[in-house]
Amino acid sequence: MTKRLDSTGLTFRQDYFGDAAGWAALVRLLQDIFGIDIGPLQQLGGPDPTSMPFGWFDADGELAANLSAFALPFVLNGRIVHAAGLQSGAVRPPWRGRGLYRDLTVKALDWCERQGFEAVILYTDKPSLYEPYGFRAMPLHRYVGTAPTPEIDAIPARPLLPASADDLALLQLLLKARSPVSTTLSVTANAAMFLINTQLDADVRISFLEDCQAVVAWKMDGTGRFSLLDVVAAEIPSLAAILGGLDIASAAVEVLFRPDKLGWTGTPQPFEGGTTLMLRGLGDDAPHFPAMLSPMADF
Ligand SMILES: CC(C)(COP(=O)(O)OP(=O)(O)OC[C@H]1O[C@@H](n2cnc3c(N)ncnc32)[C@H](O)[C@@H]1OP(=O)(O)O)[C@@H](O)C(=O)NCCC(=O)NCCS
Numbered sequence: 001m002t003k004r005l006d007s008t009g010l011t012f013r014q015d016y017f018g019d020a021a022g023w024a025a026l027v028r029l030l031q032d033i034f035g036i037d038i039g040p041l042q043q044l045g046g047p048d049p050t051s052m053p054f055g056w057f058d059a060d061g062e063l064a065a066n067l068s069a070f071a072l073p074f075v076l077n078g079r080i081v082h083a084a085g086l087q088s089g090a091v092r093p094p095w096r097g098r099g100l101y102r103d104l105t106v107k108a109l110d111w112c113e114r115q116g117f118e119a120v121i122l123y124t125d126k127p128s129l130y131e132p133y134g135f136r137a138m139p140l141h142r143y144v145g146t147a148p149t150p151e152i153d154a155i156p157a158r159p160l161l162p163a164s165a166d167d168l169a170l171l172q173l174l175l176k177a178r179s180p181v182s183t184t185l186s187v188t189a190n191a192a193m194f195l196i197n198t199q200l201d202a203d204v205r206i207s208f209l210e211d212c213q214a215v216v217a218w219k220m221d222g223t224g225r226f227s228l229l230d231v232v233a234a235e236i237p238s239l240a241a242i243l244g245g246l247d248i249a250s251a252a253v254e255v256l257f258r259p260d261k262l263g264w265t266g267t268p269q270p271f272e273g274g275t276t277l278m279l280r281g282l283g284d285d286a287p288h289f290p291a292m293l294s295p296m297a298d299f
Contacts, residue, residue, distance in 0.1 A: 003099055003102060004098075004099055005098065005099040005100070005102070005103050006098035006099060007056055007098070007100065007103070009058060009059060010056040010057060010058055010064055010065075010095075010100075011056070011057050012054075012055070012056055012057075013054075013055055013056075013057055014052060014053060014054045014055070014107070014111075015052055015053065016053055016055065017047050017051050017053060021061055022053075022055075022057075023042075023047070025055075025057065025061060025062055025063040026038075026053065026055070026063055026066055026068075026088060027039045028062070028063070029062075029063045029066055029088075029090055029092065030088055030090065032092070033090040033092070034090065036200065037199075037200075038196055040196065040199050041192065041195065041196045043163070044162055044168065044192075044195040044196065044199070045168070045172060045191070045192065045195060046192070047192055048070045048071075048190075048191075048192040048193070050070045050071035051068055051069070051070040052068065052069045052070065052108075052111055053066060053067070053068040053069075053088070054066070054067050054068070054069070054104045054107045054108050054111070055067075055104070056095070056100050056103075056104070062092070063092075064091065064092050064094075064095040064100065065090070065091040065092070065095060065100040065101060065104055066088055066089070066090055066104070067086060067088065067089045067101070067104040067105060067107075067108050068086070068087050068088045068089075068108075069084050069085070069086055069108045069111055069112055069120075070084065070085050070087065070299075071083075071084060071085075071117075072084055072085035072121060072187065072190060072299070073187070073188045073189070074121070074185070074186065074187045074188060074293070075180040075182070075183060075184075075185065075186050075187075075188060076184075076185055076282070076285060076287065077183075077184060077285070077287065077288050078183050078184075080188060081118060081119050081282065082116070082117055082118050082119075083117055083118065083119040083120060083121055083281075084112045084115070084117040084119075084120050084121075085120070085121055085122060085299050086105075086108055086120060086121075086122040087122065087123075087299040089101065089104070089105075089122075089124075101129075105130075105133060109133060109280075117281075118281055118282065119279060119280060119281035119282045120135075120279075120280040120281060121277065121278065121279050121280075122135070122277075122278050122299075123275040123276065123277055123278075123298060123299065124275060124276055124278060125274060125275050125276070127276045127278060130278050130280075133280060134280045134281075135278035135279065135280045136278060136279060136280075137276045137277070137278055138276075138277045138278065138279050138286065138287070139270065139290075140270070140271040140273065140277055140291075140292035140293075141258075141268040141269060141270055141271055141290030141291060141292055142254055142255065142256050142257075142268070142269055142271045142292060143254070143255045143258065143259050143265075143266030143267065143268055143269070143290075144252070144253070144254050144255075144266050144267055144269055145252075145253055145264070145265065145266030145267055146251060146252065146253065147226065147239070147243060147248075147249070147250055147251055147252065147253045148238075148239050148240040148243065148263070148264050149240060150240055150243035150244035150247070150248065150249060151238075151240045151241045151243075151244030151245075152244060153244070154209070154211060154241055154244030154245040155209070155210050155211045155245065156245065156247060157207040157208060157209045157210075157216070157245040157246050157247075158207065158208055158210075159205065159206065159207055159208075160206045160207060160208040160215055161206075162195055162198045162199070162206065167208075168195075170208070170215075171195070171206075171215055171232070172191065172195075174213065174214075174215050174232045174233065174234075175189065175191040175194060175195075175232055176189070176191070177234045178232045178233060178234065179233065179234055179235065179236060179261075181230060181231050181232075181236060181257050181261065181294060182257045182258040182259070182260050182261065182291060183258075183260055183261070184258040184260060184287050184288060184289045184291040185257070185258060185287045185291035185292065185293060186257060186258075186293065186294065186297075187293060187294070187297040190297050190299075193296070193297055193298065193299045194217075194230070194232065194296045194297065197217075197295070197296045197297075197298055198217070198296075201295075203219050204217055204218070204219055204229060204296075205217070205218055205219065207245070207246060209237065209241070209242065209245040209246075211245070212233060212235075212237035212241055212242075212245065213233055213234065213235075214231055214232065214233035214236070214237050214242070215231070215232040215233070216228070216230070216231055216232075216242055216245075216246070217229040217230040217231075217232075217294075217296050218246070220248075220250070221254075223252070224250055224251075224252070225250060225252040225253065225254055226243070226248055226250035226252070226253050226254070227253075227254045227255075227256065228242070228253065228254070228255045228256065228259075228262075229256050229294055229295050229296050230256075230257070230294040230295070230296035230297070231262075236261040236262065238262055238263035238264070239253070239255075239259065239262040239263060239264040240263065240264070242262075253266065254266075256271070256292060256294055256295055257291065257292060257293070257294045258287075258289055258290065258291040258292075260289075268289075268290035271292050273295070277292070277293065
């Protein structure tokens with residue numbers, strides 16, 4: 001049975017990020033529904049150029065409903081998966097319950113199939129919304145343990161400020177040439193999400209380690225534990241080099257991806273981030289080791 005769609009008073013559009021009014025409508029939608037401001041992305045190189053938004057607009061040009069697809073190639077067990085990501089899924093309260101989101105989900109997944117993506121991934125706090133479309137949850141794991149002895153001859157790192165033009169250019173170059181941070185599970189590029197995520201969490205620090213030509217995203221939590229979120233570099237430096245460059249002698253370490261390139265081993269622990277990573281496609285493939293995508297790749 002075909003389920004009902006009531007789109008009375010609305011106009012369907014897709015591919016509207018090139019239109020300033022369309023982009024502004026999405027910024028307002030995400031601000032209103034999630035309290036997230038993606039506006040600064042315009043000053044950080046703009047939205048991901050592969051984005052394909054699908055939306056229903058009202059007569060005033062407001063987005064009643066949106067779902068965006070974009071190319072999100074990622075590494076799984078040593079191989080690059082040509083995947084799409086789905087993000088910015090939301091319907092304004094007055095328009096809910098009319099089948100608008102179901103309609104956009106079907107349209108976005110059809111587009112992904114026509115583009116030849118072999119898989120689709122998304123984050124959600126409502127997994128049951130996506131299970132009917134064949135999405136399944138991927139368990140996520142972080143790694144915890146004791147810190148290695150920091151390298152003592154490292155050149156001190158400096159803070160990197162994406163809002164400054166020179167630092168943004170440096171970061172964009174490194175993002176373009178980055179190696180996957182893990183061979184088990186990691187994004188290959190996803191520059192736009194890294195850049196906007198530097199702005200969305202005030203606790204995340206971004207540092208440049210010049211001798212390693214690496215940008216490191218990290219935090220110190222309330223207990224003094226060092227938390228490593230991501231490393232952007234053509235060659236991933238060791239955790240000892242990172243701690244040396246940052247001049248951190250924290251005893252406890254948490255790494256929010258599988259640390260197979262860091263010259264350090266920790267113990268995997270289930271990661272409770274509040275959202276579930278879901279995958280559609282690839283049969284029953286799953287990471288061969290406990291793993292998670294860096295929070296800097298969150299979308
Ligand atoms: C979740 C949300 C997108 C649903 O929008 P909607 O336009 O009311 O959805 P639809 O009318 O198209 O319904 C689509 C399906 O989702 C189901 N659904 C709706 N809200 C749901 C919820 N909170 N949890 C699980 N399923 C839900 C509906 O029952 C319907 O199922 P069916 O296809 O079997 O009939 C909307 O409530 C919203 O924007 N919420 C806040 C933001 C959010 O949660 N976004 C998605 C998370 S990634």
